[in-house]
Amino acid sequence: MSLETASRPPDTAEEVQHWVLDSATELRRLRAGLFEALMGEPMPPDGRLDDVPEQVAIAATELATNAIRHGRPPTRVHLRRTExxxxxxxxxxDPGTVPEVAGPRAPGDGGLGLHIxxxxxxxxxxxxxxxxxHVWAEFRIPPA
Incomplete structure (x- = not known):
């Protein structure tokens, strides 16, 4: 996996909700808010959530933790959606620092957030x- 080249997410995504975090102590509030926002979203006729809320919450925690640890505050988290x-x-x-994918390491050594x-x-x-x-991740809504 390479993050060496910058790329943008889909530009047709519309804002669902956003959070502003100043510290890691706010990650619990972020996860709870993500679950609430995702469960309240209408699904397309052929869609269902399955594991999407859990996957988004894990990804948000990893990315927000990276931003809090390695970037400059505040950390802004946006949940958007396309169809x-x-x-x-x-x-x-901290726009001058490129996200770095950690090299091989034991799971207990940390630094695997972008891999996850x-x-x-x-x-x-x-x-x-x-x-x-901005570091972004896209999650497909599985068809029914």
Missing amino acids: HTFVLDVADE VAELAEAIGWYAEGTRK
């Missing part, structure tokens, strides 16, 4: 805009 996908966008105030997100998401990428760096 058939949810797009998670996590931004920090890449396993859960349909697509993952990043881009810088103005004073912010």
Whole structure:
């Protein structure tokens, strides 16, 4: 998996909800809010959520933790959606630092957040805009 080249998420995604975090202590509130927002979203006629809320919550936790640890506050988390996908966008105030995918390591050594997100998401990428760096992940709504 490579995040060496910047890429943008789908531009047709509409905002569902957003959160602003200043510290890791707010991650619990983020996860709860994501579950609530996802469960309240209408599904397309051929869609169902399955494991999507859990996958989005795990990805959001990993990306927000990275932003809080390695970026500059505040961390902004946006949940958006297209007709058939949810797009998670996590931004920090450090546009000059490219997200780094950690090299091989034991699971207990940490640093595997981007690997985890890449396993859960349909697509993952990043881009810088103005004073912010965004890392995003897209999750497909499974058909019925």
